[in-house]
Amino acid sequence: MIEVAELRKEYGGFVAVEGSTFSVAPGEVFGIIGPNGAGKTTTLKMLAGLVEPTAGEATVADLDAGDPAMRQRLGFLPEESPLYEEMTPLSYLRFFADLYGVDRDTADERIERTLDRLDLVHRDRALGDVSKGMKRKVAIARSLVNDPDVLIYDEPASGLDPLTTNYIIDFTRDLADRGKTVVFSAHNLYHVESVCDRIAIMNEGTVAAQGTVPDLRERYGETEYHVYTTRRVDGADPREDGDGFVTVVDSMDAVDAVREQVRKRGGSVLDLRTVEPSLERVFLDLAERESATPAPSARATASEPVATTDTDGPTQGTE
Numbered sequence: 467m468i469e470v471a472e473l474r475k476e477y478g479g480f481v482a483v484e485g486s487t488f489s490v491a492p493g494e495v496f497g498i499i500g501p502n503g504a505g506k507t508t509t510l511k512m513l514a515g516l517v518e519p520t521a522g523e524a525t526v527a528d529l530d531a532g533d534p535a536m537r538q539r540l541g542f543l544p545e546e547s548p549l550y551e552e553m554t555p556l557s558y559l560r561f562f563a564d565l566y567g568v569d570r571d572t573a574d575e576r577i578e579r580t581l582d583r584l585d586l587v588h589r590d591r592a593l594g595d596v597s598k599g600m601k602r603k604v605a606i607a608r609s610l611v612n613d614p615d616v617l618i619y620d621e622p623a624s625g626l627d628p629l630t631t632n633y634i635i636d637f638t639r640d641l642a643d644r645g646k647t648v649v650f651s652a653h654n655l656y657h658v659e660s661v662c663d664r665i666a667i668m669n670e671g672t673v674a675a676q677g678t679v680p681d682l683r684e685r686y687g688e689t690e691y692h693v694y695t696t697r698r699v700d701g702a703d704p705r706e707d708g709d710g711f712v713t714v715v716d717s718m719d720a721v722d723a724v725r726e727q728v729r730k731r732g733g734s735v736l737d738l739r740t741v742e743p744s745l746e747r748v749f750l751d752l753a754e755r756e757s758a759t760p761a762p763s764a765r766a767t768a769s770e771p772v773a774t775t776d777t778d779g780p781t782q783g784t785e
C-alpha cells in the first residue's frame with residue numbers, strides 16, 4: 467500500500483531525511499519512532515504529499531505521493547491540529563466532508579458513526595470550549611471524513627492523558643482491523659510496541675532498523691538472565707524481599723559460571739528467569755551504537771546554509 471525508496475529531504479544544506487526505504491502492506495499498522503529531530507515528521511509529510519522529496523520515491527495507494535489524486539485516498543493527522551474554535555465538531559466535520567465532495571447524507575452518517583466510535587460527547591459545543599483530548603478526537607474524525615484507505619498520523623496521542631491516549635492508540639489498531647493502512651509516529655515506545663505490526667526506528671535522518679518488535683529484539687536487543695541464588699556470588703545484589711541474591715548476566719555460559727560459583731560457596735540456584743529486552747532498550751542500544759559510529763556523510767554540509775522554512779504547500783487542517 468505504501469512504498470518508499472531512497473527518500474531524501476534536504477533543507478538548504480541540511481539533510482533531514484536520507485535513504486529512507488520501507489514498505490507498508492494493506493491493513494498494517496506501521497510505527498515510526500525516533501528521538502526529536504530524527505526525521506519522522508518530514509518522512510510523514512513526504513508520504514502525505516505535503517513536502518516534496520529532494521530525491522527518491524514515495525508511492526501511496528499506487529499513486530505518487532505528490533499526485534493530488536492521492537489525497538482522496540489519504541487521511542492525514544498533523545502533529546499540531548488547530549481547529550476552527552467557533553465551529554462545533556459536527557459543523558467542522560461537515561465542512562471538511564464538503565471539501566472532499568462527500569454528499570451530505572453519506573457525510574452525516576459517516577461522521578456520526580466515527581464520533582460514536584471515538585466516544586465523543588458534546589458534539590454541539592464550540593471547539594474552542596472542548597478539552598484537548600476531544601479536539602484531538604475531532605481531528606482524527608476529520609482524517610476519516612473521506613473514508614480513506616491510508617491514514618498517516620503524526621504523534622496522534624501526544625500530550626494527552628493516559629486514558630485518552632490508550633483510547634486513541636486502540637482506535638488506530640481498530641482502524642487497521644477494519645482494513646485501513648495506518649502509519650504513525652510516536653515517542654511512547656510502549657504504545658508502538660503494543661499496536662504496531664512493524665516499526666521503523668529513525669535516527670539522524672535515516673532508518674536505523676525496521677521489522678516486527680520480536681525481530682528487532684532478536685537482532686538488536688540482548689536477553690538478560692536473572693539468576694536467583696541462596697549465597698552471594700560476584701556481582702550479585704540482595705533480592706528486594708531479602709530472600710537470597712540475584713545476579714543479572716547476558717548468556718547461558720555466564721549463568722553456568724554463576725551456578726558453579728554458588729555451588730563452591732555451599733549455596734544453590736533458586737530460580738532462573740529470562741527477561742526479553744523492551745523496545746525501549748532496543749531503541750536506546752541502537753541509538754548508542756549509531757552515535758558511536760557516525761555515518762560517513764555529515765548531516766549538514768558546512769558550505770551551505772541551513773534553511774529555516776520548508777517548501778510545503780498548505781497543510782490539511784493547519785488553519
Ligand SMILES: Nc1ncnc2c1ncn2[C@@H]1O[C@H](COP(=O)(O)OP(=O)(O)OP(=O)(O)O)[C@@H](O)[C@H]1O
Pocket residue numbers: 477480481482500501502503504505506507508509772773774775776777
Ligand atoms: N522546514 C524546515 N527547515 C529546516 N529544517 C527543518 C525543517 N523541517 C524540519 N527540519 C529539520 O529536519 C530535522 C528533522 O525534523 P523532523 O521534524 O522531521 O523530526 P522529528 O523526528 O519529527 O522530530 P520531533 O520528534 O521533534 O517531532 C530536524 O533537525 C529539523 O530541525
